[in-house]
Structures are given as structure tokens and as C-alpha cells.
Amino acid sequence: MQLVRTGAEFAPVLPVDIRAESVAKSFAGSQIFSDVSFGLSRGEAVAIVGANGAGKSTLLRCLMGLIPAESGRLTMLDTDVTAARPAQMRKLRAQIGLVSQKHNLVTRLSVMSNVVQGLLGQHPGVRHWSQTLAPQSSREAAMTALEKVGLADLAQRRADRLSGGQSQRVAIARALVGRPKVLFADEPTASLDPAAGEDVMELFFSLAREEGVTVVFISHDLSHALTYGDRVLGLGGGRLQLDRRADSLSEAELRELYD
Numbered sequence: 001m002q003l004v005r006t007g008a009e010f011a012p013v014l015p016v017d018i019r020a021e022s023v024a025k026s027f028a029g030s031q032i033f034s035d036v037s038f039g040l041s042r043g044e045a046v047a048i049v050g051a052n053g054a055g056k057s058t059l060l061r062c063l064m065g066l067i068p069a070e071s072g073r074l075t076m077l078d079t080d081v082t083a084a085r086p087a088q089m090r091k092l093r094a095q096i097g098l099v100s101q102k103h104n105l106v107t108r109l110s111v112m113s114n115v116v117q118g119l120l121g122q123h124p125g126v127r128h129w130s131q132t133l134a135p136q137s138s139r140e141a142a143m144t145a146l147e148k149v150g151l152a153d154l155a156q157r158r159a160d161r162l163s164g165g166q167s168q169r170v171a172i173a174r175a176l177v178g179r180p181k182v183l184f185a186d187e188p189t190a191s192l193d194p195a196a197g198e199d200v201m202e203l204f205f206s207l208a209r210e211e212g213v214t215v216v217f218i219s220h221d222l223s224h225a226l227t228y229g230d231r232v233l234g235l236g237g238g239r240l241q242l243d244r245r246a247d248s249l250s251e252a253e254l255r256e257l258y259d
């Protein structure tokens with residue numbers, strides 16, 4: 001492992017999992033952001049903040065290769081997302097987990113079946129599994145993930161019989177079941193009451209730390225951004241206005257992004 005001198009100590013240089021270099025994006029000629037550059041190291045947790053419409057979700061979708069960046073370069077886990085072929089993207093996506101604001105569970109399926117879907121990316125050619133068709137190893141992995149989020153006893157319940165907090169925990173289990181290297185979360189607590197939101201954030205980050213994954217999350221809750229992020233990226237006015245360590249920031253400074 002490469003070491004770098006930091007003062008009197010030598011510290012390991014962590015690999016950079018995600019790099020954005022002068023990334024720009026427009027929709028129909030309207031510029032959303034430009035010249036966005038940053039690098040995120042392995043195991044880092046990064047909050048993306050900014051006002052409604054600043055382009056946070058768009059940046060996340062570009063990072064994941066769901067929509068193309070207009071210019072610049074995005075690299076994730078050594079894959080150039082801006083130039084990757086479909087097969088490379090499929091391989092990359094199998095190493096990424098996503099938890100979104102709407103948990104997007106398949107409501108007519110059981111909790112277990114929903115979690116098992118999180119392993120589909122690792123089985124090219126399979127588009128859908130019911131829990132009985134999924135391989136035994138996948139069902140075991142799903143059960144382990146459900147145990148981690150405290151919902152093993154609800155494995156057979158239909159997803160439309162869950163509370164919002166339970167649904168979001170199932171979505172976390174689905175995102176984690178494939179042991180991703182990078183986890184994205186787009187306002188994971190937006191639809192939850194404050195206590196459930198806190199629980200979900202605690203759970204999400206304790207599991208992410210346990211697995212040593214790199215986490216990129218969008219939040220409008222500035223205290224969440226500062227509590228759970230090691231770094232905070234702030235988008236505003238079509239630019240990356242802020243890239244700072246969370247422990248060097250106050251909520252008041254972050255609020256300026258919303259003026």
C-alpha cells in the first residue's frame with residue numbers, strides 16, 4: 001500500500017473511488033451545472049447539499065451513468081463512466097447500491113423478494129426473480145441483509161403492508177445485499193418522520209461503515225449532512241460552491257447556499 005507523509009506520521013493513501021473532472025450538464029440548452037470537480041476516497045461519506053433545482057439528483061444520476069454528462073470526465077471504481085461500454089457499465093452497477101427518496105419496492109412482492117432483486121446486477125441475463133426461483137445463496141444473503149436492518153421477521157410480508165420506515169429499511173437491505181463498494185442515497189429520509197429518519201440514517205451509516213463503503217448522499221437536512229458526512233459538497237448557481245470537511249463547517253455556513 002502506498003504511504004504518504006502527513007506531518008510526522010505516514011498514513012495510507014486511500015484509493016479514489018469517484019472522480020469528477022470539469023463535469024457539466026444541461027437539459028435542452030439550459031445549463032444545470034458546469035466545471036464540477038472533486039475526488040472521493042474509499043470509505044468516505046459525502047453529503048451533497050443545495051437548494052431545490054441546484055442539480056444534486058442530476059449530478060448523482062450522471063455519476064451513476066444513468067444519464068450522460070455533457071462534458072468532462074467521471075470515473076468510478078476505475079471505470080470511466082463517460083466512455084464505458086454497456087457491459088462495463090453493467091459490471092460497474094453491480095458494485096453500486098442506491099437508496100432513493102421513494103423506496104421503489106415492488107409492492108405486490110414479499111420483503112424477501114424485494115431484497116433478492118438487489119442481487120440481479122450480479123447475474124447478467126436475469127431480469128426478475130421471485131424468492132422461490134432465486135438461488136439459495138441469494139436468499140441467504142437477503143436474509144442476512146434483512147437481519148442487519150432488523151426486519152428478518154417480516155421477510156414474508158408483502159411490501160405494501162409496511163410502514164414508511166420499514167420500507168426504507170427494506171430498500172437499505174436491497175442496496176446492501178450485493179456488498180456494494182459505493183452507496184448512493186438520494187434524500188433517503190425525505191418521506192419519514194424525524195425519529196424514523198434519524199433511525200434510518202443511523203442504520204444506513206453504521207452498515208456503510210461496517211462494510212467500508214464509499215457513501216454519497218443527498219440531504220436537505222443540514223444537521224444530517226454535518227453529522228453523517230465526512231465531507232460536504234454544496235451545489236448552487238450552476239457551480240460546486242463548496243467542498244469542505246464537515247467538521248470545519250457550521251449549519252449557518254451551509255444555509256448560505258440556500259440564499
Ligand SMILES: Nc1ncnc2c1ncn2[C@@H]1O[C@H](COP(=O)(O)OP(=O)(O)OP(=O)(O)O)[C@@H](O)[C@H]1O
Pocket residue numbers: 027028032050051052053054055056057058059
Ligand atoms: N430529465 C430532465 N429533463 C429536463 N430537465 C430536467 C431533467 N431532470 C432534471 N431537470 C431539471 O434540472 C434541474 C435540476 O434538477 P435536480 O432534480 O437535479 O435538482 P435537485 O438539486 O436534486 O433538486 P431537489 O432538491 O428539488 O430534489 C431542475 O431545474 C430540473 O427541472
